[in-house]
Amino acid sequence: MIRLLLTPTRLGRLLPLWLLLAPALIWLVGLILLPHLDLLWLSLQTRGDGGGDYTFGAGNYLTFFDEPLYWRTFARTAVMSLIATALTLVTAFPIAWYLAKIAQGRLRQLLFVLCLLPFWVSEMVRTFGWILLLQSNGVIPHLLQRFGFTDQPVELLYHDATILLGLVYSSLLFMVIPLANTLDTLDDSLVEAAYNLGGNGVSILRDIVLPHAAPGIAAGTIVVFMLTLGNYLSPVLLGGKNSLWFTEQIYNQFITRFNWQQGAAFGFLLLILSTLLVWAGLKLTGQSFGEAMRKS
Amino acid sequence: MSAIPDLELAGVSKHYDAFSAVNDLSFSIAPGSFFSILGPSGCGKTTLLRMIAGFIEPDQGDIRIRGQAMQGVAPNRRPATMVFQHLALFPMMSVGENIAYGLKRRGEPAAEIRRKVSAMLEQVGLPGAEYKPVSALSGGQKQRVAIARSLVLEPTLLLLDEPLGALDLKLREHMKIELKQLQHAIGTTFIYITHDQSEALVLSDTVAVMNQGRFEQFGTPQSLYYQPASAFVAGFVGANNRYTARVNALRGDAAECVTDGGLPLIGRIVGTPPRPGDAVELFVRPEAISLAHEPADLAHCDLTIEAEVDSLLFDGANSSVLLVDKASRTPLRAALPQNGRFAHLCPGESVRLGLQVNQVWGYPAR
Known part of the structure; x- marks a missing residue:
């Protein structure tokens, strides 16, 4: 095969193809594959007792299971991400339905732009926006006190609910777009036909709309779940010290503890977790990854 | 013939801003007849059909189906089912599930549903097709499933919105005859809208020629053809030197x-x-x-x-x-x-x- 590719005439013919592929290949190999292999190698280097030499072994991975803080943070991150993804789906569905089925013409374009507009500002700035609104001397506690709902300013930051709010907010668009795309292809007459044959709102949603939107739901859910699981800013800024997000543990290992080997192992555990959960989700709902990505 | 007509409209109008889609229509249809509304696109026939189905509420007038006033009755509670222009078969369901959909919504027992579905498939000439996916059917077969899905609910009225429009000429001619035979066999009142004069003339007992929201003529296909009541009817029905x-x-x-x-x-x-x-x-x-x-x-x-x-x-x-x-x-x-x-x-x-x-x-x- 290699020999065939490299005979002079073949090389001449295939050269343009290789040149066209080069940027993608450099990207894939140089920036994704190689660093991952390096990290994998790093994660398998275990520090000996008493800070001695590094030996090859799964010690970093065993540390994760030995130390309850680590795997509890890990489980908490997974559960919170699933909740955030579910909330995002429930919030995004009516928005996507309105965009795809009800809004027309200019209004529709305007709404799409409004959805995109916040993304012109960095996530950091948007999260600080939430802090301004929610902190104890911020806008919302002030208003709550002003209108007599509370006696004194309440601290709305640093709760799990605040973290979820931030996560849902920052991932909404990634759910709305694939959902709106699949709902857009739903023929209105299918809904009318079901209504005509005796269906009501709930049964039409269950029997007609959701099965049709399933690839969009799968795509949106995968993207949002991955983004949430790997999110660092929202949990740390809105949850503070109590956020206990797994990305924070990775950050700590790399930056605070300077234990790259442990950090790399955590990174790989996160990768395995997200892959497993996405795979399980697709299996449970009978969807295929390719289908979900193509249809939305 | 019973005294109560299957469908009765009294002074029904529907306006969109200044445009009147349906203009003060009154007529009644005897039980068991095949009634066609024939008109060019934009004449208001689709609006009229959708008002009978309940998707649009009329601005004025009453629609009664077998004597019952339909004002404020939602489409899912009307005894009128519809065959859509592009059929609107549910692609996520098999043929049997499509036909069973309405029966399930009514909460009929599973054994009864199975029996009715297979009897209905027999009637439209597709016995044993319950488990086929909709995508495996030909155009004519989809047509029959769409009609079966609506008829299995035993509606008072079957509304058909140009259902043959998407078929090729040969199949259309064939389905025309099948539709007529089916209507004879089951005796349900069919309300059929079309812009194809040959469909209207061949299929119907009564035809209304519609133009600009009004009926230009209401009568048998023969009277339409041999005694056109207006220049519009004479020009629209049949070929003519004008x-x-x-x-x-x-x-x-x-x-x-x-x-x-x-x-x-x-x-x-x-x-x-x-x-x-x-x-x-x-x-x-x-x-x-x-x-x-x-x-x-x-x-x-x-x-x-x-x-x-x-x-x-x-x-x-x-x-x-x-x-x-x-x-x-x-x-x-x-x-x-x-x-x-x-x-x-x-x-x-x-x-x-x-x-x-x-x-x-x-x-x-x-």
Whole structure:
């Protein structure tokens, strides 16, 4: 095969193809594959007792299971991400339905732009926006006190609910777009036909709309779940010290503890977790990854 | 025939801003009939059908289905089911699930649903197709499943929104006959809307020709064809030679006219009796024109014309010939007789045409 590719005439013919592929290949190999292999190698280097030499072994991975803080943070991150993804789906569905089925013409374009507009500002700035609104001397506690709902300013930051709010907010668009795309292809007459044959709102949603939107739901859910699981800013800024997000543990290992080997192992555990959960989700709902990505 | 009509409309109107889609319609349909609404696109027929189905509420007037007022009744509670233009079969369900959908929504027992679905599939000629996916069906089969899905609910009215429009010509002809036979077999009242006059004429017991939100004529296919009530009906139903003309003189109930091109014609004027000098529109059906070589063959005709063959339009049983009047050079289209006597006319050949007064229809020009 290699020999065939490299005979002079073949090389001449295939050269343009290789040149066209080069940027993608450099990207894939140089920036994704190689660093991952390096990290994998790093994660398998275990520090000996008493800070001695590094030996090859799964010690970093065993540390994760030995130390309850680590795997509890890990489980908490997974559960919170699933909740955030579910909330995002429930919030995004009516928005996507309105965009795809009800809004027309200019209004529709305007709404799409409004959805995109916040993304012109960095996530950091948007999260600080939430802090301004929610902190104890911020806008919302002030208003709550002003209108007599509370006696004194309440601290709305640093709760799990605040973290979820931030996560849902920052991932909404990634759910709305694939959902709106699949709902857009739903023929209105299918809904009318079901209504005509005796269906009501709930049964039409269950029997007609959701099965049709399933690839969009799968795509949106995968993207949002991955983004949430790997999110660092929202949990740390809105949850503070109590956020206990797994990305924070990775950050700590790399930056605070300077234990790259442990950090790399955590990174790989996160990768395995997200892959497993996405795979399980697709299996449970009978969807295929390719289908979900193509249809939305 | 029972006293209560299956469908009754009284003064039904629907306006969109200044445009009136349906304008003060009143009619009633006897049980078990096949009723078609025939009209060009934009005439309001779809709006009318969707009001009967309940997707649109009328601005004014009452719709009653078998005596029951339908105002405020949601589409899922009306005894009228609809076959959609593009069928709207549920792609996520099998054929059997599609047909069972309405029965399930009614909460019928599973065994009963299975029995009804298989009986219905038998009726539409697809026995045992329950487990096929919808995508595995041909166009005609999808058509039958869509009709079965609506009929299995035993509605008072079956509404059909141009369901044959998406099929190719051959299949359309075949489905037309099947639809008619099915309606005869089950006896449900069918309300069928179409812009295809042949579908309306072939299928229906009663046809309404609709234009600009009103019925131009309401009657049997025969009356529509042989006694069109307005210039619109005459122009829309069947092929016609159409001329604008002026009345020269009145002879009994017939009017002698001259077309704007100079061809003298004689015909009956429908509506207000005309006076000499009035502008009229005249319609002559191609099959009403008799062709002859000898003057004696046209002795029974009220008017004869010397004409010249321009070209032959061969179309099997529907063949016709384009002619021009020798004196005024007015074009005329005449049907070729089935006996083949004039099958060998050549362009440029002379031929005599004969017309009878009661086969030429005129309407006061608007």
